Amino acid sequence: xxxxxxxxxxxxxxxxxxxxxxxxxxxxxxxxxxxxxxxxxxxxxxxxxxxxxxxxxxxxxxxxxxxxxxxxxxxxxxxxxxxxxxxxxxxxxxxxxxxxxxxxxxxxxxxxxxxxxxxxxxxxxxxxxxxxxxxxxxxxxxxxxxxxxxxxxxxxxxxxxxxxxxxxxxxxxxxxxxxxxxxxxxxxxxxxxxxxxxxxxxxxxxxxxxxxxxxxxxxxxxxxxxxxxxxxxxxxxxxxxxxxxxxxxxxxxxxxxxxxxxxxxxxxxxxxxxxxxxxxxxxxxxxxxxxxxxxxxxxxxxxxxxxxxxxxxxxxxxxxxxxxxxxxxxxxxxxxxxxxxxxxxxxxxxxxxxxxxxxxxxxxxxxxxxxxxxxxxxxxxxxxxxxxxxxxxxxxxxxxxxxxxxxxxxxxxxxxxxxxxxxxxxxxxxxxxxxxxxxxxxxxxxxxxxxxxxxxxxxxxxxxxxxxxxxxxxxxxxxxxxxxxxxxxxxxxxxxxxxxxxxxxxxxxxxxxxxxxxxxxxxxxxxxxxxxxxxxxxxxxxxxxxxxxxxxxxxxxxxxxxxx
Numbered sequence: 001x002x003x004x005x006x007x008x009x010x011x012x013x014x015x016x017x018x019x020x021x022x023x024x025x026x027x028x029x030x031x032x033x034x035x036x037x038x039x040x041x042x043x044x045x046x047x048x049x050x051x052x053x054x055x056x057x058x059x060x061x062x063x064x065x066x067x068x069x070x071x072x073x074x075x076x077x078x079x080x081x082x083x084x085x086x087x088x089x090x091x092x093x094x095x096x097x098x099x100x101x102x103x104x105x106x107x108x109x110x111x112x113x114x115x116x117x118x119x120x121x122x123x124x125x126x127x128x129x130x131x132x133x134x135x136x137x138x139x140x141x142x143x144x145x146x147x148x149x150x151x152x153x154x155x156x157x158x159x160x161x162x163x164x165x166x167x168x169x170x171x172x173x174x175x176x177x178x179x180x181x182x183x184x185x186x187x188x189x190x191x192x193x194x195x196x197x198x199x200x201x202x203x204x205x206x207x208x209x210x211x212x213x214x215x216x217x218x219x220x221x222x223x224x225x226x227x228x229x230x231x232x233x234x235x236x237x238x239x240x241x242x243x244x245x246x247x248x249x250x251x252x253x254x255x256x257x258x259x260x261x262x263x264x265x266x267x268x269x270x271x272x273x274x275x276x277x278x279x280x281x282x283x284x285x286x287x288x289x290x291x292x293x294x295x296x297x298x299x300x301x302x303x304x305x306x307x308x309x310x311x312x313x314x315x316x317x318x319x320x321x322x323x324x325x326x327x328x329x330x331x332x333x334x335x336x337x338x339x340x341x342x343x344x345x346x347x348x349x350x351x352x353x354x355x356x357x358x359x360x361x362x363x364x365x366x367x368x369x370x371x372x373x374x375x376x377x378x379x380x381x382x383x384x385x386x387x388x389x390x391x392x393x394x395x396x397x398x399x400x401x402x403x404x405x406x407x408x409x410x411x412x413x414x415x416x417x418x419x420x421x422x423x424x425x426x427x428x429x430x431x432x433x434x435x436x437x438x439x440x441x442x443x444x445x446x447x448x449x450x451x452x453x454x455x456x457x458x459x460x461x462x463x464x465x466x467x468x469x470x471x472x473x474x475x476x477x478x479x480x481x482x483x484x485x486x487x488x489x490x491x492x493x494x495x496x497x498x499x500x501x502x503x504x505x506x507x508x509x510x511x512x513x514x515x516x517x518x519x520x521x522x523x524x525x526x527x528x529x530x531x532x533x534x535x536x537x538x539x540x541x542x543x544x545x546x547x548x549x550x551x552x553x554x555x556x557x558x559x560x561x562x563x564x
Contacts, residue, residue: 022214022292032293035070035172039212044071044171051075052153060101060149069095074173074211076106076166077152080145080431087429087436087496088486090468098433103147105130106169107159108205111179111197112140112384117162119371119382125155126364134367135440136360138228138424138473139176139218140384141169144364145431167206172213174205174283178232180222181354181383181391185346188334190246191238193221196275203276210283214290214298217283218255220386221248221275225331226338227386230254230262230506230514231474233300234282239331241269248275249331252282252312253304256471261301262506262514266313269328281320285312337460337508339387341421342414343400351395352383353403355412359425359443359465360388369410377403388424418457419450424474428467428484435467437484437496442527449531454538461538461551465498476516477504479551480534487524497526500533502563503555518555520563537563 020028022036031037038044047067055063063072068079079099090098107122114122122142126134129151130144137143147155159165168174177197184192200219204210220227223238229251236248248270254263270278286300304312317324341354357366374382374392381393390412395403404414413420423446426432428439443465450457464478468485475481481504487497501517525533540562545554555563 020293021297023289024292025288028293033295035295036292038066038070039172041066042071043208043211044074044173045167045206045208045211047071048075051149052156055149056151056153063149065096071171072103073170074168076108076169077103077147078106078170079433080104081429081433081435087484088494090429090434090436095433101148102145103149104427104431105144105147105155105166106137107142107144107164107166108169108176109140109142109164109384110177110201111183111194112181112386113179113183113194114382114384115162116371116375116380116382118164119367119374121158121162121164123364123366123368123371125158126367128364129155130364132363132365134362134364135427136357136362136384136388136390138360138386138388140178140181140386141176142362142367142384143427165205168211170216171211172215173211174200174213174217174219177201178218178220178222178227178386180224180226181385182224182226182340182344182346182352183222185348185352185393186224187345187347189223189238189347190240191223191248191272193223193236193238193248193272193275196236196272196279197221199276200279204280204283210280210287213283213287214292215295217286217300219279221279223248224338225333225508226340228474228477228506231256231477232263233286234279235263236270236275236279237331239269239329241326241328244269244271244326247271247328249328250278253301255299255301256474256476257299258296258469258471259301260471260476260516261305264304264309265330266309266316266325267327268313268325270325278316278321278325281316284320285315289315333507333510333512335510337512339389339421340385340391341389341416343404346393350393351397351400352391352393353395353400353407353414354385354389354391355407355414356389356416356420357412358420358447359423359440361440361444366410366412370407370412373403373406373410377406417447417451418459418461419447419454419463422460422462422479423447423465424463424478425465426467426472428465432467434470435484436486437467437498437527439465439467439473439484442530446531446534450535450538453535457538457542459542459545459551463534475504476501477506477514478517479503479505479555480537481517482530485524487526489526489528495526495528497524498530499524502537503552505550505552512550512552518563520560523564
């Protein structure tokens, strides 16, 4: 029989199974990276008992590494950077080589609200246990440094005695809930969102059902658009519905860092009473459908980018709410962004006064002095802002000027320069193991230089300084965003410096287009060159702006040579 010329039939190839992304709801529950394995091995909330019963007695050397570099974060504790390690070694050294035997401690202050007992307690802890460190963060937290594990039981006792906590101040869980620093006192506020924030904290913070998320989860709830709502995983912003009245517009999926993305509107209107339930639904989606295989893709923004708004809303309604949500309009924005610095009337006729430290740097001594000053002038309430600033509430008219002078006397300025008002800086290489460059001291030097050289600067200018690419100081949405990195100086030497982003913004006011800063090719500055560069570009802006033109809008049309 003659051989056949027909080729032998090949077996049909099986379709390749799509690789799972670690989404629990789709059955992908295997621990796919070390972080997920650690959380599966033991709920991080359980580590507090070991801190109190074992590590506080045995000291730093007794701490299990899995607790030290993982689960401790759920109680607000990170090991801090060992002094003297330069930024070129940040990505080279092992964690145990980078870290000191001390901790950064983050106290969560949901909504940014502090009474005087709380303020004094934080000030006392900082003075006694943290070498007087107490920085105001852009998440309305207070961060202290030089904390020993031996002191944590006493620190928790003092904080909890005045209603404060460090529970889930860090970790893959619901972080501090940002709120308006003028909630309940602003004449422009229609709904005080504080009850929703309080209910969320009471119901869900420390709840094991939500203590193992794919990554951190950041929230903003405020009637006024005075927090960075487009840079958070979830935000509720005040809005008037034509049929249902005042409520909140829901935004999801924002986040910055190395893959920045702005939050998007789901197009729903949420009444105040339902905010906690809707918040829980969105967190549930993140927990169940969030990507857990790759750590760098584990934020909610990646899921929203893949699903789109329509699918996200459909899953929220059908699987988590069990009902349709009400369609709603977009919020109305104010004429100018709100940072609340200066003197403002409250709805009750008294005044609130917003004051600025320099780049959020404070101390236990200063906070204690602030509490004494506030009490002396008839107030019992202080608020922290999402811009590393603070407010004193309830000041009578005849006490306004005296307290402004008092604030100035302890290093807080209620009539700051544009530079002091608009400059923020992350923790930087002084304490942070991820940082490459110094930030706080650079920021203080920069503000002093600009105040001296550009007296009377009459425009708003935000300058955000970050020690690494992670954008904790929201560098991509600043007028001038400075991302720390090592650069070459004129002698070819590797030194501390910054990549420069120009003209970024969040949609915080009418006519303001949200977007990320412009990166001009090759635009970098050494740390030494930075003050001169910022002064130069600020002068170009003053010379070339149209009437009322913002820095961000000027950058969009400015010639590149003016930006260098």
